[in-house]
Structures are given as C-alpha cells and as structure tokens.
Amino acid sequence: MSKVIRPGSTIGIIGGGQLGRMLCIAAKQMGYKTAVLEPASSSPCEGLADVLIQARYDDKEAARELAAVSDVITYEFENIDAETAALLTEEAYFPQGFKLLQTTQHRIREKDSVSSLGVEVAPYQSIKNLNDCQAAAKDIGFPAVLKTCRGGYDGKGQAVVHDEAELLKEAKRLLESGELVLEGFIPFKCEISIIVTRSTLGEVKTFPVSENIHVNSILHQSIVPARVETEWLKKAREIAETIADGLSLTGILAIEMFVTNEGEVIVNELAPRPHNSGHYTIEGCFTSQFEQHIRAICGLPLGSTHLLGATVMENILGQHLEEVISELDYLSEAKLHLYGKKEAKENRKMGHITAMGDTVEDALEKLKRRVKRMC
16 A cells, blocks of 8 residues: 655665665655665765664664664665565565566566566577577577676676587576576667656656667766657657556666667666666756655655756766866866765776756767866
8 A cells, every 4th residue: 555755754775875875865855864774884875874774685683673764665776685575565665565676686587577568678598507508599599698697787797609609608607696598689779778667656757768878888878868769769668658567666667778770679677776877867857766766655746857958977987086086177067976985996886977968969078078178
C-alpha cells in the first residue's frame, strides 16, 4: 500500500557512493532527513547523511537499524544483498521491493523479462560451464560479447570474442564469477539511454533521451537532446513506458539502448536507480533524476522533466582530477560536481562537469574550451 512520506521524514538509503550522495542532497533540499547504510569508513555520504550506519550490506542487524530510523527505504545501486532486501521488504516501507532488483541483478533474467514484453534485445545464450560454449557460439555467432551474469560495470566482467578459441579462453576466466551470457555483437550507429520514473501512485514520466559517448567502455559524455532521428526518440520513450509498466516499476529506471544502422532500437541493460547518464538533469531539467526518485518513492506528484536547454555532461575520472582542479576559469561557463571520494584512482569516477548552451554544439564547445585552457 502506498504512503505519502512528507518532508521532515527520514529516507533510508542503502549505499553511500556518489549516487547516494546526490540522493541525500536532493532529499535535504526538499526538507527530508537521510540515513545511509554503507560499509566504507569514508564515503561520499559522510558529513551529508543525518545518520550513517557503517556496516556490511548483508548485516541484518544493521538493516534493521536502518529500518528503525527510516520512514521509507531506497538504494543507490542494484547489487544489494538479496536477504537484506527481503528482510526490508517485510520489516520496513520499501516501495521499490525486491522483485525488480532480483531481475536486474542477473543478466539472463533481465533479458528474459524484457523480451517477454515484446521489447527487442541482442540475441543471447547462457553459459554455465565450458561445455556450453560450442552450442552458444553456434547459435550466436561471432563477434560476440561475453559477460558475467552478475556484477560488472564500465566494461568490467566482459570481453569481446571473435572465435571459439577466444571464447573458451575468456569463458574460463570469467566463469570464476559464475554463470555467463553470450550476446550477439550489435553494430550500432549510436548509444542512447532514457530514464523513466513511476511513482507509488502509478504516475509515469520520462526524461529526455541522452546520446552517450563511451571511451574505453566508460561513459565519457551524455549529450541532450540526443542527435538522433525523432522516430528513434519516440521509440525509446515507448520502450521505457512498456518496461516501466510491464515490470511494475516503482522509482527510477535507466534503460541503455543501441540504435542500429537500420534504425532499430535495441535494449542493452537496465539499472533500477539513478544513473550516470542522467546527471545532466541536475542543471538541464526542471526536475533532476534524484529529486524525481525522491518524489516517486515518497508518493508525491512527479516533477516536470522539461529540458531547460541543450546540455552536455562529461565525467571526470581519477587520472583527470588534478588537471580539472588546477585551472578553474572554465567555471565561468560550466558547472563542477565532485563526489567527495578520498582517493583518485585511474578510471574511477570522481565527479562530472556540465555545460549548457543554446545548441548542443554550443555546450560541446564550452567543454572543448576547458580542455584548451589546460594545454
């Protein structure tokens, strides 16, 4: 049963990373208190959360402590412990529940669920042991993408394979993490994503589609409005609404998609949480993805997703942080977000920069000028 969780109440968040940090900021702007469950001793939510519970995600007593101080509970990442999530479903107000989490935690289940709704995904086959490789390769063909069914992000836990020998080699390595999925390689024109939100009252809204540029399998830029055909944007919205309804979404869901050279829109992956490709909404939209998620789980009306202007978000990785903070003149025409992480490791997301303009080209040029100032 849905509830209205009013400002002044406490929102419990599982996870204290950058997404948890930005959820805390959005919640506080709306007058909520926050409680965060996070195992790390020094996290981006430190100093922001009203209550910080330092414990493992599978610590049931810590989960009960979070439930005791929270009026509603959510999460910032999908790979939370199944038993903890089940406990919270029973003992707390956890409107997102565990069903969608269970689906998106496993790539085969996710693809089965999306396919069952009549939404196209890349061809795929399960690989549970090395003996499955030959049959999977015969069905899928080469090149193909081999992925772990659980975990993996920013290119981790996956490999592109071009023949059976390479498949066997990579499968032997990745099977240490459990079941694998072999996906057909999709030649695509571009990658896009869309964020859809469904509230506890059943209200559904989508954000503008983002065009995503990846470098070394890590998101580099999100460009909005996406520079793609109008019919593809319409198709992406239709897919998002179909999935939100078909999977009984509560809260926010990011859907990554490929647009093929033939104009097909194919779903790649789902993430039932705020998403890196949605950071542009903080400045670019009337309502950010973080505020929208708070509204959705608290039973409030969803906010307008109107795009305020052409917007480009660019990630700051660990190897870029020093140059980003050494020369700050670019802040006259861009916004800087740093996540409060203590150690700047290579390829670790440390923050992002957002630029806006009258056109996408204008916003991109502002980011290019930042790079030129560094040289």
